[in-house]
Amino acid sequence: MDKNDKGKSGKAKFAYDGLDRTIHEKARLSILTSLMTHPTGLAFGDLKHLCGLTDGNLSRHVKMLHEAGLVNIQKGYENNRPHTTCQITSSGQKQFLEYVAVLEQVIRDAAPAVKDSKKSPRLTPKPA
Amino acid sequence: MDKNDKGKSGKAKFAYDGLDRTIHEKARLSILTSLMTHPTGLAFGDLKHLCGLTDGNLSRHVKMLHEAGLVNIQKGYENNRPHTTCQITSSGQKQFLEYVAVLEQVIRDAAPAVKDSKKSPRLTPKPA
Numbered sequence: 109m110d111k112n113d114k115g116k117s118g119k120a121k122f123a124y125d126g127l128d129r130t131i132h133e134k135a136r137l138s139i140l141t142s143l144m145t146h147p148t149g150l151a152f153g154d155l156k157h158l159c160g161l162t163d164g165n166l167s168r169h170v171k172m173l174h175e176a177g178l179v180n181i182q183k184g185y186e187n188n189r190p191h192t193t194c195q196i197t198s199s200g201q202k203q204f205l206e207y208v209a210v211l212e213q214v215i216r217d218a219a220p221a222v223k224d225s226k227k228s229p230r231l232t233p234k235p236a
Numbered sequence: 237m238d239k240n241d242k243g244k245s246g247k248a249k250f251a252y253d254g255l256d257r258t259i260h261e262k263a264r265l266s267i268l269t270s271l272m273t274h275p276t277g278l279a280f281g282d283l284k285h286l287c288g289l290t291d292g293n294l295s296r297h298v299k300m301l302h303e304a305g306l307v308n309i310q311k312g313y314e315n316n317r318p319h320t321t322c323q324i325t326s327s328g329q330k331q332f333l334e335y336v337a338v339l340e341q342v343i344r345d346a347a348p349a350v351k352d353s354k355k356s357p358r359l360t361p362k363p364a
Contacts, residue, residue, distance in 0.1 A: 120288030122266045132262060138250045141342060144349040160248030201353055208346055211339055214269060218336055221272040225329055 122217065126210035130176045131203060135161055135169045140196065140204050143179065149195035170194055178203060250345065254338035258304045259331060263289055263297045268324065268332050271307065277323035298322055306331060 131140060138159040143150060150158070156166050173179040178200030182193045196204070259268060266287040271278060278286070284294050301307040306328030310321045324332070 120266075120286055122270045122286045123288035124262060124266055125288075127262045127265070129262065132260070134252060134255045134257065134260060137255070137342065138248075138252055141345055142250045144346055144353075147349065147352075158248055158250045160251035160253075204346070205350060205353060208343060208350060211343055214265065215336060215339055215343070217269050218272055218332070221275065222333060222336060224275075225272075225333060 124210055124214060126206060126213075128203065128207055130172065130178070131207045133169075135159065135165060136173060139166070139169055139173060139194075140178065140200065143194060143196040144201065144204050147196060147201070149180075149182070149193045152192040152194065155194055173200070252338055252342060254334060254341075256331065256335055258300070258306070259335045261297075263287065263293060264301055267294070267297055267301060267322075268306065268328065271322060271324040272329065272332050275324060275329070277308075277310070277321045280320040280322065283322055301328070 131137060138161070139155065142155055142158040152166070152170075155170075156163065159166065161169070170179060170181060174181050178197060180195045180197055182195070184191050184193070259265060266289070267283065270283055270286040280294070280298075283298075284291065287294065289297070298307060298309060302309050306325060308323045308325055310323070312319050312321070
């Protein structure tokens with residue numbers, strides 16, 4: 109570890125405190141990326157297909173995102189059948205942007221190592 | 237949702253199956269990024285500071301990464317005191333590279349929306 113590893117602020121360089129667990133969880137990251145790229149909202153069925161989730165899992169995670177204020181749920185009817193639409197909120201959009209900025213930092217941090225390892229596969233690790 | 241949303245393979249476009257949960261968990265992502273950028277290994281204490289983790293949390297996550305074959309743990313002595321070193325394995329390095337490629341995909345998928353929302357904050361969401 110060299111002296112640059114502490115970072116300018118003296119904080120843990122690789123702690124990634126901005127990786128909010130509400131957003132970072134894989135299924136919720138899928139849902140939010142889908143909704144972020146469809147800001148006018150998505151029908152529950154379309155969201156399900158985009159994320160590759162089951163009805164139950166999608167419902168559970170959308171509910172969590174709604175409770176966290178990141179997603180709005182609109183329940184209505186279309187052709188006399190129940191029709192649910194999900195839409196990312198302004199706060200959800202803001203938090204997603206902050207989250208993506210941290211992901212970009214992870215990639216920047218890893219970049220030199222990624223570049224090196226693509227050039228020459230690493231030495232065999234010492235036995236544990 | 238338009239026809240491009242299904243992706244070329246017909247798979248769910250935003251499912252991100254490559255976001256392996258072993259690596260994606262925030263603390264383990266910190267540990268692996270630290271070890272990836274220090275391929276000759278890191279002392280347990282240095283790793284702890286880089287990741288901003290407690291002894292207990294670091295031990296628990298390093299053990300999980302070791303059991304998954306991503307990290308080697310070397311226990312020894314330095315100046316008559318116990319000294320543990322962690323090092324990413326070749327397999328860990330390979331899996332980390334695959335994981336980072338998926339992160340890059342998330343960022344590429346989100347990029348148009350990120351760009352738009354930076355230009356003009358989104359309309360007020362419809363009430364739920």
